[in-house]
Amino acid sequence: MRSQKTRWLIYGLLFIAIIISYSITIQLKVTPSPFVKKTFEYMEHLPPQSVIIISFDHEASSLPEIKPIAQIMLRHVFRQNIRVIGMSLFAEGTAIGYDMLTKAAREFGKTYGEDYLFLGFKPQYISAILGMGESIRRIFPEDYLGNRVDSIPLMKNIDNYNSIAMVISIADGDRAVQWIEYAGARYDQKVIAGLTAAMITTYDPYLNSGQLYSLVGGLRGAAEYESLYGKLGGGNRGLLAQSVAHFFIIILIIVGNIIYFKNRMQSKGMK
Amino acid sequence: MAGKSLLFLILIMLLFTNLSFSSDGTPQNSSWFDINTLATLIVSLIFAAIIIYSIQSASKGKGIQIREIPGLKAIDDALGRATEMGAPVLFTPGWGGDVQRPTTIASMNILSTVAEKTAEYDCRLIYPTHDPVIMAVAQEVIKESCIKSGYPDRYRAEDVFYISSSQFGYAAAVDGIISRTKPASIFLLGTFEAESLIMAETGNSVGAIQIAGTDSTIQLAFFIVACDYTLIGEELFAASGYLTQNKSILASVRAQDIMKILIALFIVIAIIWATIDPKSAWWKF
Amino acid sequence: MRNKLPLIICLISGLIMFLQYFSKHPVSRAVYSSILDWWQIIFAFTLLVGAAAFVKVSLKGLQKKGEGKYKAIALAGVVVMPILAIIGGNKLGSPFLWVFENIQAPMQSTVFSLLAFFVASAAYRGFRARTIPAAILLISALFVLLGRIPISEYFSEWFTRIMFWIQDYPSMAARRAILIGIGLGSLTTAMRVILGIERTYMRGE
Numbered sequence: 173m174r175s176q177k178t179r180w181l182i183y184g185l186l187f188i189a190i191i192i193s194y195s196i197t198i199q200l201k202v203t204p205s206p207f208v209k210k211t212f213e214y215m216e217h218l219p220p221q222s223v224i225i226i227s228f229d230h231e232a233s234s235l236p237e238i239k240p241i242a243q244i245m246l247r248h249v250f251r252q253n254i255r256v257i258g259m260s261l262f263a264e265g266t267a268i269g270y271d272m273l274t275k276a277a278r279e280f281g282k283t284y285g286e287d288y289l290f291l292g293f294k295p296q297y298i299s300a301i302l303g304m305g306e307s308i309r310r311i312f313p314e315d316y317l318g319n320r321v322d323s324i325p326l327m328k329n330i331d332n333y334n335s336i337a338m339v340i341s342i343a344d345g346d347r348a349v350q351w352i353e354y355a356g357a358r359y360d361q362k363v364i365a366g367l368t369a370a371m372i373t374t375y376d377p378y379l380n381s382g383q384l385y386s387l388v389g390g391l392r393g394a395a396e397y398e399s400l401y402g403k404l405g406g407g408n409r410g411l412l413a414q415s416v417a418h419f420f421i422i423i424l425i426i427v428g429n430i431i432y433f434k435n436r437m438q439s440k441g442m443k
Numbered sequence: 444m445a446g447k448s449l450l451f452l453i454l455i456m457l458l459f460t461n462l463s464f465s466s467d468g469t470p471q472n473s474s475w476f477d478i479n480t481l482a483t484l485i486v487s488l489i490f491a492a493i494i495i496y497s498i499q500s501a502s503k504g505k506g507i508q509i510r511e512i513p514g515l516k517a518i519d520d521a522l523g524r525a526t527e528m529g530a531p532v533l534f535t536p537g538w539g540g541d542v543q544r545p546t547t548i549a550s551m552n553i554l555s556t557v558a559e560k561t562a563e564y565d566c567r568l569i570y571p572t573h574d575p576v577i578m579a580v581a582q583e584v585i586k587e588s589c590i591k592s593g594y595p596d597r598y599r600a601e602d603v604f605y606i607s608s609s610q611f612g613y614a615a616a617v618d619g620i621i622s623r624t625k626p627a628s629i630f631l632l633g634t635f636e637a638e639s640l641i642m643a644e645t646g647n648s649v650g651a652i653q654i655a656g657t658d659s660t661i662q663l664a665f666f667i668v669a670c671d672y673t674l675i676g677e678e679l680f681a682a683s684g685y686l687t688q689n690k691s692i693l694a695s696v697r698a699q700d701i702m703k704i705l706i707a708l709f710i711v712i713a714i715i716w717a718t719i720d721p722k723s724a725w726w727k728f
Numbered sequence: 729m730r731n732k733l734p735l736i737i738c739l740i741s742g743l744i745m746f747l748q749y750f751s752k753h754p755v756s757r758a759v760y761s762s763i764l765d766w767w768q769i770i771f772a773f774t775l776l777v778g779a780a781a782f783v784k785v786s787l788k789g790l791q792k793k794g795e796g797k798y799k800a801i802a803l804a805g806v807v808v809m810p811i812l813a814i815i816g817g818n819k820l821g822s823p824f825l826w827v828f829e830n831i832q833a834p835m836q837s838t839v840f841s842l843l844a845f846f847v848a849s850a851a852y853r854g855f856r857a858r859t860i861p862a863a864i865l866l867i868s869a870l871f872v873l874l875g876r877i878p879i880s881e882y883f884s885e886w887f888t889r890i891m892f893w894i895q896d897y898p899s900m901a902a903r904r905a906i907l908i909g910i911g912l913g914s915l916t917t918a919m920r921v922i923l924g925i926e927r928t929y930m931r932g933e
Contacts, residue, residue, distance in 0.1 A: 179648065182852055183845045190844075200878045203888075232828070233611040233836035234637075264609060264836075267818060267828050274820055295775070296541075299767040306761050311768075317819070345539060345610070345636040346659070358749075369876070370637055370843070374661045376900055377907060392876065415877040417844055422873050424852040425866065432856045477752045484750050494919045545914035548921060552928045575778025576771075584928060604785045605778040611839035618839075619798065637843060644846035658910045660903045668854035669846075676906040680913030683926065691925045695916045702912050 186420055193416040199404075200411050204396040207379070210386040211364055212248070212400045214338070220253035222337040223330060228260040228269030229297075229347035234368050235268065240394035240406030241366040242269075242342045246276035248401055250287075255326055257336075258290040259312070261300060261347050266293040269342075270316055285324045292316035297350050305333050305359040333361040338385070342366040346374060352383050364388070369414075390414075489705075494698040501694030509696055514654050514672035515553075515685050521652045522560045525627035531567035532557065533626040535617055535642065537657060538610050540634030542576045545680065546658045550633040551584055552683030553656075557630060558588035562597045570603040571620060573613040578605040614638035618645045631655040631670065632679065635662045643669035656682075735924040742922035782806070868894050 204212070218224075226246070230238050249256055258273040260266040270290045277288045291312040294300035303311040308331055309321045321327050329335060339361055341348035348365035355361040362385045365375055369390025378384035388397055391414050394407025501507060525532045534554055540547040554570070561568040568585065572578045582603045589598040606616045618641060621629070629646040631639065631653065639655075639662040646653045647669050655666035656674025666673045674682065677699065684692035713726035748760045783806065789799035812824040819825070857863035874880040875891025920926035 176648070178852075179849050182849045186845055186848050201881060202878045203881060231610050231836060232833035233840035235833055236837055236841075264832075267825055268833070270818075271820060271825065271829070294768070296768055296771045299764040303761065303764040303768075306757060306764075310761065310765075368637070370661070373895060373899065373903070374659070376895060377904055380896070380900065390876075392878065395878075411878060415879050417848075418873045418877045419879075421848050421851050422870055424848055425855045425870065428852045428855065429857055429866070432858075475751050475753045475756065477750055480750045487746075490915060491919065494916055495923070498923075498925065545917035548917055548926065548928070549913070552926070555928045575774045575781065578778065578781060579774075601785055601788060605781050607782075608775075608778075609836065611836045615839045623794065637840065640846045640850060641839070641842050644850060658914070660906050660910075663906070665850065668850045677909035677913035680910075680917050683928065689925075692920060695920050695925070699912045699916045702915075703908065706908060706912075 182424065186417065189416050189420050190413050193413040194409075196412070198412055200395070200408070200415065202392065202395045202399050202408075202411070204400055205393070207386045208388050208393055208396040208400065211245075211388055212397060214364070214386065215245075215248050215252055215254070218252060218254055218337060221255060223255045223257060223326070223335060224249065224338045224340060225257045225259065225336055226269075226273070226340045226342065227347075227351070228258065228265035228272070229262055229341050229351075230268075230344035230368075231262055231264040232268060234344035236406075236410065237368045237391055238342055238344055238366070239272065240391060240410065241388050241397070242272050243276065244394055244397045244401055244403075244405055244407065245340065245342075245366060245388065246272060247279065247403070248397070250276055250280040250282055253287075254337075255286075256288040257308075257326070257330075258288065260293045261297040261350075263293050263295070265342075266316070285319070286326055289324055289326050290316040291321070297347060298354060301350055301354040302358065305355060305361070307331050333359045336361065338362050338364055340364045340366060343371070344368045345371065348375065348384070349378070352378050356383055366393070369393075490702055493701050494695055497694040497698035497701070498691045501690045501697070506688075506690060507693040507697055509681060509685060509693060512674065512678050512681065512685055514656060514674045514678065515682055517652070517654055517672050518553075518557060518686075519560070521628035521630075521654060522557065522564060522566060524652055525561075526564040526566045528627045530627035531569050531624050532561055532628045532630070533569045533571075533617075533621060533624070533646075533651075534630040534632070535570070536572060536577055536581075536633030537631065537635035538573045538613050538638050539636045539659070540577075541574055542580055544634055546634045547577060549680045549682060550656075551580060553630070553632050553679075553686065554581060555584050555588050556686045558585040559592045562589040562592040562594045565594070565597060567599070568602060569620060569624065569626065571606050571613075571617055572604070573606060573608050573610075575605050578603060610636065610638055611641075614641045617642050621645045621649055621651070625649045626651050628652045628654070631657075631666065632674070633657065635659055635666075640665040640669060646670075735927075739922055739924065742918075746922075779806070868898075 226242075226249075228242065246256070256273065256277075258269050260269045270292075273288060273290055274284075277284070282288055291308075292315060294311060300311055309327065312321055315321055315324065333339075333355060339351055339355055341351045341363060343365060344367070348363065348367065351361075351363045351365075356363050363383075364385050365387040367375065367387055367389045369392070372387065372389040375384055375387055379387060388394065391407050391410040394405070395411045396407075398404050398407045522532060534557060536547055536550045542548075558568055570581050570585065572581060582600060585603055586595075586598045589595050607613050617638075621642070622645065626646075626649070629642075629651045631642060631646075632655065635657045636659065639657065639659075643653060643655065643666055653670035654672045654674075655670040656679040657663060657666065658676065658679065660676075663673060663675055680699075681696045683689070684696045709726070716723055716726060744759070745763070748756050751757075783803065786799040786803045786806075789795045790803075792799075809824065809827065812822075812827060816822040816824055851869075855866050855869060857866050871887060871890045872894055874887045875889075880887035917926065
């Protein structure tokens with residue numbers, strides 16, 4: 173019963189701390205990490221009209237953390253006049269991906285079918301990733317809006333990873349790992365991941381081995397990218413709340429240990 | 444059977460490799476064999492040979508002992524507790540995997556043992572899943588286990604069900620089931636992603652004994668904090684050998700250790716080599 | 729034969745998938761592409777099976793006391809979303825997308841956000857310096873937590889440096905060792921299935 177009360181106290185305090193931090197505006201200083209810089213530099217130097225795939229491999233649940241990453245990267249690629257093929261390996265990522273891609277494209281006055289395209293969702297991610305290495309139009313004969321892929325100007329001369337400069341997987345789980353392990357290992361496709369903070373360490377081995385080209389992780393990654401791009405957005409807004417939550421957990425750990433040692437000393441004294 | 448399979452495999456590979464070279468020995472462009480995958484092929488064949496040799500020699504030799512795995516040893520206690528309390532047992536394979544994933548297959552092996560015992564103890568087993576194929580396979584596994592235990596009538600098809608392919612839709616539903624049915628024991632064995640801690644903490648809050656295991660290194664950290672027992676990495680794959688004491692399966696676990704020693708040796712040699720000759724790259728493939 | 733046929737199919741399928749990895753020949757690629765197509769088709773049918781099973785279980789649950797209301801909501805979702813997609817399509821501004829963005833997405837984000845609360849309570853319970861290794865783990869965790877937030881840069885840039893060091897060396901080494909074990913475990917499990925030693929997935933016959 174006591175542990176349940178403690179649990180609810182922790183939940184309540186964390187809730188209040190986050191609500192307060194979201195309601196105040198403080199601009200935090202962020203220094204871009206090497207991998208965010210590497211991603212940004214890659215996009216800066218990619219020749220205009222290059223084609224990249226952005227796969228929205230996430231669900232609606234992680235949107236508060238994923239959206240700032242996706243938005244800033246989409247803005248950047250459209251500013252660089254890079255052409256984008258959008259898709260999703262999650263049913264839920266489909267509607268979100270289409271929405272974010274279309275809104276970002278409209279901001280930059282891009283034309284559907286020429287500058288960007290959304291292929292939609294494909295289940296069975298492994299077979300979809302592998303199949304696209306053989307033929308994209310075989311896996312996606314039609315786009316999300318029901319147009320024949322063959323008739324779309326952007327897809328002229330593009331049929332597999334050979335014509336794709338980069339795959340960016342915006343993921344909240346290990347779907348980007350599948351891109352690395354299947355598109356990367358089998359078809360030498362370069363992959364960048366945009367990830368939730370909780371997933372970053374999972375990708376460290378791939379990053380160190382060079383199998384993953386680079387990554388942008390969590391709200392901090394989004395905020396760093398925003399600072400490089402020169403326009404602040406959702407990443408910066410969420411960063412304060414995240415920092416407060418981290419501090420709260422640090423305090424909890426310290427308090428937990430103080431209580432633990434106090435109890436231990438008391439029980440030793442009793443003995 | 445295993446020896447014949449290996450011979451068959453090697454013969455095909457030899458034929459396959461042979462077809463990839465022209466008469467003067469140079470690799471062909473549209474050849475049957477992609478020469479870039481040669482290193483992978485050699486390593487795969489060595490590993491396959493080790494596994495098959497271990498299985499063959501085990502069938503002739505003495506039994507193999509593997510170390511105690513506390514998480515698997517605790518299965519009996521967990522099920523006994525559920526029976527005493529008259530509360531159900533919940534088994535989830537996680538949200539991240541599909542049926543062809545080795546982790547899911549390993550999880551099915553443990554499910555088989557758990558289902559056999561729950562049928563024997565007349566304890567309710569709830570199995571919610573995110574994948575319709577996993578649901579179908581789990582139904583078969585549980586049904587078979589009930590038959591094996593001698594109580595086919597204790598199989599409840601409605602307790603093995605598909606919920607949703609959505610990660611947090613699934614997590615929310617499992618949390619709801621845990622909160623309402625208050626299971627005495629929870630098995631979290633399979634492929635887990637961010638939903639792992641949500642489920643494990645809910646299980647912890649209802650006071651269930653929790654046995655977890657996954658192949659995701661990041662989720663292992665969460666399970667270790669929130670669960671009573673955690674199968675780390677390959678312990679999950681060794682489970683079927685440990686639980687059934689099947690000689691062939693135990694032999695394949697031993698083969699796994701031999702391969703691990705070989706990899707460790709290779710790493711040590713490569714480290715020494717790279718330290719002495721930093722320009723060397725033979726160990727990169 | 730009833731038992732042997734699935735094993736033979738499994739062996740042949742396993743061998744084909746293994747062998748095709750090493751070939752770039754057009755015939756091999758064509759076979760491989762066809763298998764991938766079958767895979768997609770089979771999955772589409774299994775989704776139907778899943779949906780039917782879900783509806784069946786939910787309909788049964790409707791009559792149960794306590795569970796009925798949850799099942800009714802779940803069933804309503806199954807019925808309403810496809811109808812909205814069929815009637816209004818899935819373009820920007822469609823009712824389907826509106827429901828998705830304004831109902832489903834916030835609900836799912838709420839469940840995801842529970843993670844923060846659970847991490848906090850698990851950290852409070854779990855991170856205790858009971859032994860020296862536990863104390864080392866605790867101190868490492870504190871550095872990683874501090875290193876991840878920009879506020880730490882106001883105090884010292886060493887927090888970030890130490891965080892990267894912990895992640896890149898001790899943590900990475902441990903994770904790689906576990907990953908190698910998992911990889912080998914997956915390999916042996918796959919081999920056991922292909923060779924017909926592991927049969928639990930087909931009722932253990």
